[in-house]
Amino acid sequence: MVGETTRPDWLSDAYTVADGPEQADVAVLMPGTPVEALDATPLTAHGALMPVINASGHSVSGALYSVPSLQPAALAEAIGVARPVLERLAQLPDIDALADTEALIVLAMAYSRQTPLHASWDFTRPMVVRYAALRGIENPRALLEELAATELLARERFDCIHYCPACGGSRLNVREECTECRSSDLKPAALVHHYRCAYQGPESEFLRGHSLECPKCQRLLRHYGVDYDKPGMVFVCGSCGTENSDPAVGFLCTDCDRHTDSEQMDTRTWWHYAITPGGVAALHRGILPHLSLEASVARGSVGYWVRDFITLLRFQQAQARRYERPLSLLVVRVHNIDAISDTLGGRGLSQVFAHLVDVLSECLRQTDAVTARGQIVYVLLPETPIAETEAIARRLRHTTEAVVAGPMEITIERTEGVDAAAAVLEALTG
Numbered sequence: 549m550v551g552e553t554t555r556p557d558w559l560s561d562a563y564t565v566a567d568g569p570e571q572a573d574v575a576v577l578m579p580g581t582p583v584e585a586l587d588a589t590p591l592t593a594h595g596a597l598m599p600v601i602n603a604s605g606h607s608v609s610g611a612l613y614s615v616p617s618l619q620p621a622a623l624a625e626a627i628g629v630a631r632p633v634l635e636r637l638a639q640l641p642d643i644d645a646l647a648d649t650e651a652l653i654v655l656a657m658a659y660s661r662q663t664p665l666h667a668s669w670d671f672t673r674p675m676v677v678r679y680a681a682l683r684g685i686e687n688p689r690a691l692l693e694e695l696a697a698t699e700l701l702a703r704e705r706f707d708c709i710h711y712c713p714a715c716g717g718s719r720l721n722v723r724e725e726c727t728e729c730r731s732s733d734l735k736p737a738a739l740v741h742h743y744r745c746a747y748q749g750p751e752s753e754f755l756r757g758h759s760l761e762c763p764k765c766q767r768l769l770r771h772y773g774v775d776y777d778k779p780g781m782v783f784v785c786g787s788c789g790t791e792n793s794d795p796a797v798g799f800l801c802t803d804c805d806r807h808t809d810s811e812q813m814d815t816r817t818w819w820h821y822a823i824t825p826g827g828v829a830a831l832h833r834g835i836l837p838h839l840s841l842e843a844s845v846a847r848g849s850v851g852y853w854v855r856d857f858i859t860l861l862r863f864q865q866a867q868a869r870r871y872e873r874p875l876s877l878l879v880v881r882v883h884n885i886d887a888i889s890d891t892l893g894g895r896g897l898s899q900v901f902a903h904l905v906d907v908l909s910e911c912l913r914q915t916d917a918v919t920a921r922g923q924i925v926y927v928l929l930p931e932t933p934i935a936e937t938e939a940i941a942r943r944l945r946h947t948t949e950a951v952v953a954g955p956m957e958i959t960i961e962r963t964e965g966v967d968a969a970a971a972v973l974e975a976l977t978g
């Protein structure tokens with residue numbers, strides 16, 4: 549029960565009214581309650597997955613069912629809709645007790661509602677897209693893409709949306725602009741073509757009072773179709789006066805004011821996501837198969853989870869400092885994971901990750917350690933002098949080029965010493 553002001557008597561007689569979300573099965577948004585009241589509930593899986601019955605009188609995206617007013621019959625009908633959802637949720641393991649809580653919430657939402665997680669327009673957000681069902685998960689795009697990359701979710705295209713290269717936002721004003729000065733102050737003008745001398749220009753150049761006179765040969769233009777015609781329009785720039793027959797297209801970011809020419813703009817594809825049979829199986833087990841580059845790398849023969857890698861690195865850093873031992877690191881950046889995922893799909897991305905992990909296993913020694921975070925792979929080479937590090941980096945570069953360079957854009961950077969270790973620690977813990 550969210551919003552207590554107008555609880556009718558019959559409600560407490562017919563239903564048990566819970567004190568907080570942890571005891572409740574469904575949330576009823578009471579008449580007149582602002583939508584934000586829902587977001588005040590703490591994010592547990594139980595709270596996030598609880599069906600919301602909207603009797604607030606406002607439109608609430610993400611509500612399971614809306615009733616026009618809180619009447620016994622309407623509420624009974626809404627609870628009838630919620631019942632199968634609750635039954636499906638009851639089959640699931642206790643998500644709050646498991647790792648990957650947010651990912652499992654996403655899967656449980658799609659599974660319990662038996663409907664895809666729909667993207668929709670929301671111009672209150674810079675990205676202009678929201679997933680209304682995923683209330684409480686901030687920016688779920690990366691998570692949804694990871695789940696799609698391992699085929700726990702299947703994507704269906706929503707739209708391709710331009711974004712600002714400076715701030716990443718998509719609240720953009722798309723404008724026709726002067727090709728010379730990029731002003732959007734363009735005024736359309738009819739183009740007049742004088743047959744006799746072949747001069748052509750905007751109508752304003754020909755106007756003398758109410759008649760038309762050619763600015764080149766000074767003859768009067770009397771009859772349309774005989775003396776002259778109007779072959780089209782031009783756009784005259786109010787700022788610099790240039791006549792644009794074909795104005796440029798430019799984008800002005802309404803969030804950060806950055807202007808970008810259309811050729812420099814990039815787009816992001818947004819998707820709806822439906823749970824796959826593999827996703828249903830993973831959800832019931834409560835365990836996700838390898839998701840990210842981090843998970844792929846961690847499962848390799850020299851791979852570690854970030855947490856364990858940090859412990860190792862701290863130990864090696866202390867050793868290197870105390871006994872003045874050599875310590876080297878390689879930073880391998882993958883620049884185009886999104887693009888690979890877009891072109892090759894989830895299975896393709898997993899394969900590319902797997903190839904990269906094979907390369908790492910092949911090129912490194914059993915005493916080396918690897919982890920990944922985001923799009924960066926970190927390689928720890930203990931007790932390794934610079935010359936040997938360079939040889940390993942070369943071998944890695946060479947082999948990645950041979951094996952994964954087609955789809956994957958990679959750079960490998962070599963660093964050494966206690967300070968380099970500190971920088972990597974900061975990147976991994978920050």
Ligand SMILES: [Zn+2]
Nearest residue numbers: 712715801804
């Ligand atoms: Zn911007």
Ligand SMILES: [Zn+2]
Nearest residue numbers: 742745762765
């Ligand atoms: Zn003329």
Ligand SMILES: [Zn+2]
Nearest residue numbers: 726729785788
């Ligand atoms: Zn101009």
